[in-house]
Amino acid sequence: MDGNAGLPEALRQRVLAIRSNPSAARAGRRLVQENLYQFRGFPPVTLDLFRDWTADPLGHRSWQWQIASFNFMPWLIAYDAASADVRAMAHALEAVRSWSARFADGDDGFEFAWHDHATAMRALNALWLLCHLRLDARMPEAQAMLEAFLARHADRLAEEGMYTRHTNHGIDQSRVLGLLGLALAGRPGAGRWLETAMARLAGELEFAFGADGVHVENSPAYHQFVGNLFDEIASAFTPEQLGPLGPALERTLPRALEYMAWIVRPDGLLPAIGDTEQRPAGNVFRRLAGTPAHRRLDWVTSGGREGERPEGWLRAFEDGGYLVARSDWSAGEPPASAFHLVLRSGFRSRYHRHDDDLSLCLYWGGDWLLDSGMFNYVEHEPVRRYLRSKWAHNVPVPEGFDPDWKRPASDAEGGLKLLESGEAHALAEAWSASWPGFRARRRLRLDLAQRRFEVEDSLEPEGETGVESAKGFLSLWHVPADKEIVIGEGQARLLDLAAGRELRIEVLDGACEGIRLLDPGLPGQAGAVASRETNQLEPAQLLAFRFPGPALRARLGLRLIDHRGAERLDPEELGRQLFRSYCRNPDAWWPEDVRKAPERVTAARDLHLRRRDGDPARLAEELHALAVLRQRSRRPTVYLTGTGGAVASWLEGLLTRAAGMVGASWIGVPGPLVRKALTLPARDRAILLDAVHLLYAGSEGQDPLRANVVRVEPLVREDLSLGIEPQAVLALICGDPVEHCLRQLPRSEMGSAEVPEPLTARLESVALRTERILRWALRQRFALRFTPAQVLRDPAAAVAAICKIAGAPLDTDRLRRVVAQRAAHAPGLPPVSTDALPEALLDGLRARFAPYASLWTQD
Missing domain, CATH: 3.40.50 (Rossmann fold)
Incomplete structure (x- = not known):
């Protein structure tokens, strides 16, 4: 058999990359020798998986998703390529046989047996295994078994009832279905799989990114992830196979890339907005290499070592619901010299949505105002529900409301608009209907030269619900644990004493009755928490300004003060x-x-x-x-x-x-x-x-x-x-x-x-x-x-x-x-x-x- 028969170049390159991954090879060796599974964000687990595919040793559905997605398969491919250990392929093929036998007649009550996303990822990882064997023309009987396994998955993915439309899951389902159509071109139905995949992907692309290029799933991380998926799709298929999808990609990806250049922080990390880990950003738009927009993103992700310096200090992505202000693009100074402020408001999709309308997050040489992050995808957990709620964001809330997150509020309309913009001044307004019984608005005035921001909030009762429930309001601000908070009359001073910096928050208008630190009362947690990495929590501080009355009308001033300059603290x-x-x-x-x-x-x-x-x-x-x-x-x-x-x-x-x-x-x-x-x-x-x-x-x-x-x-x-x-x-x-x-x-x-x-x-x-x-x-x-x-x-x-x-x-x-x-x-x-x-x-x-x-x- 020709080792490259039925193997598109994109698949061949991907398998070669898996083969040469040393960390994957080490994970494969541990799996073969010790039955040890260690997925990122989880502790290692020793398990005889083939005895029970539904095992849940960590009590965590995301871990079960990793297993059901065959996300261990690249480890075995890399270990097989790096060693002469025949157990690697034996383990990989037994996984396919064992899974097929266990779920031959359906899901058997297991959530992830034919889960929309796990099915696509399982097929993709099994496809890498097939391509690995095809490259060396090895084990023809095993190849035949894998082709039958993948054909069954392709038929399931092609079913309309299986398809999760207008989500990143649907994109992955369609992408994998198209790849299966290419790799199994000789099998009955392959042409239909490819045609179905391209039609679905065209609809997914149209929905996934708004007019200003922002992905709709409420998360910078998922914007990067989905941008990478479509970039890979553009490379994996020929223009003839892509059809109308090809020109649509050429129009959309440059706009998506432009948003990335603004949302990435000066330290090269993604802000933890929505379901986002605070991890280094990457320039995933490889198809656009050499374009000015690509060079600007290179500048941002490399800390100015590569690419072309962007211009401007403010950008509003009104359709996507983000306003970003960045004071400095200079690479000659340390990144700590620049602040990065994000105002978020707007509903486009339920997926990965947090109740974060009107929320602000601020970076200035480090985190100052936190978005509390994602933690995990276990939606019934109290901490996860809290982190998705308004109470975990920098917004005003009515006193006495339960911070337990409710999905209906997340579907409410909202948005933002840039009202004024100049060389050093700007005014933006955000609004949201996600406060039950209230009309919510936040005005943000920015003064770049003075490094001052004014936040003007209003929560007006709307109907009987709002009037009856409002006893007062709290303006919430989430602060990292490493900041010292000094509360004074009408103000709170957030101090980074190691860096010599201060964020001062002052009450400019409104009858503030007091400022204090709150404990949200989370089970098993002492005080507020934030999550910058999956399955990891860290202490945080929750600062609250209390305003009495049935309606909120308040204006706070935020000022960045560098004590290394003229404004210094008294030595004592x-x-x-x-x-x-x-x-x-x-x-x-x-x-x-x-x-x-x-x-x-x-x-x-x-x-x-x-x-x-x-x-x-x-x-x-x-x-x-x-x-x-x-x-x-x-x-x-x-x-x-x-x-x-x-x-x-x-x-x-x-x-x-x-x-x-x-x-x-x-x-x-x-x-x-x-x-x-x-x-x-x-x-x-x-x-x-x-x-x-x-x-x-x-x-x-x-x-x-x-x-x-x-x-x-x-x-x-x-x-x-x-x-x-x-x-x-x-x-x-x-x-x-x-x-x-x-x-x-x-x-x-x-x-x-x-x-x-x-x-x-x-x-x-x-x-x-x-x-x-x-x-x-x-x-x-x-x-x-x-x-x-x-x-x-x-x-x-x-x-x-x-x-x-x-x-x-x-x-x-x-x-x-x-x-x-x-x-x-x-x-x-x-x-x-x-x-x-x-x-x-x-x-x-x-x-x-x-x-x-x-x-x-x-x-």
Whole structure:
């Protein structure tokens, strides 16, 4: 058999791409060897699928859809191509046979057996398998079985009752039906399948995109997804096969591409509007490569590294229901310089629709006003229903209404219109009938030069329902957890202290009775939540402005303030707010790849909270106030530094128990907090650092106003500890660095004269870190020096020496008891044997550390 017989070029290229996918091959190997299925957004599941296709181990219908769609099939194709493991094809073919036997006579009550979308995707994945075998002219009997399987699916997809018209499901059904018509051209009915597919796709395209090119399914992600589908359709079929669909695609896709260039944020991510994950956008319109619109989208998705810079700052897609303002397209500045504001309003389709008419979302170097996202497709779940409701969007709502989302409201008419537009000013109006019993309008006035927005809202009762139910109104604003919110008289200040930025929301008109943070009361959730990724929730903050009365007429002013410029916070206020933000949400200040430090900070903070039965904001105020008072009378901070980390930590425990010091552990200060704190005057910087130490300790010590802080840190530098106070006590704990390095290596690997390459690399890493510490230590003036062995031999003497210099009171009887109690917890210093190590390696280490020999004594 000709390996390319009946195999259109588009299918051949797709299968070649699957074959060369290494991550798919790894997933295929795990599936073959361990029966392990791991779809994106779900935990791994080990399952004998062929015993029960209806299994639901995660209690999640989207996971069942993945299985019923055969979305594991590309894994097996890639693994088969990358290996000689015959089990890959055996598993793939058994999946087809097993499924066919299980559902030979119908769906048997299983939702996804002949589900509209799962059926299309199952056929597509089985088609990739057939093409994989055809490319190499392999397994003709298996090919015949697959062709029969696919023909059955094509007949089902061609049925009018199976077709889900005017949805992305219908597009996929029609696309796959057309591909089956091409690939199975010799079978009866193939011509009819292709003809039916093209006719349906023409209708789908006409419905899918409005006059301004925006996809109707209420989601930037689905706009990108459906745009990609039609781009693939344009490439997969010849002009003769496409017929009238071809010219229609040429008219529609450029408009769809233009919307993408505006809706993508300056950081290259899609905004989480409707059923959208906040993921990187891509330029999926490959057929339009080389056109100006394609180059503009390239610019946006590449961060200005490729393509052509777009122009303008405002675009209204009135038919699609989006207004987008972007302050800057420059690639010469960081993306954080641009804000990206989206106003959303308008009903075009039920699919992926959230009740988000009139909602605003704002990006400015990061999220400021959130759309709460999608979470999942399990519609009966309370969190999913909440996230689709008005109560999860930045809109006004009547007080007392149930936030449980109701589908009828989502069908209500709505829209927006750009009323005025200039070089730096604009006025838009949005309206919606989706508030039962109310007429809803929102006017948005934008001032680009001043970075100000005015939001004027009105909810007018309409009929008895609105008049009877309205007791007052809440203007809701969803804020990321990493923003500090300071509520004042008639205003709320949203602060990003790490970036030095503020969004200030002020009441300009309307009788606002109060501003507060709300808890929507979701089952199993503490406070508001948002979802930027499928099946993932994260904390958020829900800010509410309350307006009394039977109707809402309110005007709020929103202003973006960059405190790196002229408008700066008072230093003491900035220091207090920095600490408050860090105390409330340590994770927001640490890099994502650093886990232990923020976990320890959170654990220490929670220890404080258990003693106080308070909240993080109040704790931050108390600790910062205590740090202010301590500046007058506290004793010096003690730093235990050098290469004796474990010994230093043990010594810290003795100092806290015997001398009443406050143990701040080894946790450093995150870089963003350091950079902000270094802009403070010395006094405010010292207060902030002392407050951080008190937080790390989990307590304030026996003498809160005077107690020394003791902290373990290999390096005490300005960029790590915000500057050493002049009276600080530095104690160096440092022994022979060669022995120190060798103790860091696995002892089981040190018995061979041939040092394995991974061990050599690890030794080099340890040596570099040690040399860095020693180089720093050589420039310092230490009040005390110990070797680890000296501390372990006579810990009481080390404690007494430190307390004497630090001015800390010491009860010698208590010290003896503490030393006796803690002796069992002392770290060991196992002897290091160098007999089996190459002499050249040892000589190299000794020569490397020779310049620092004055830092330690020989025991």
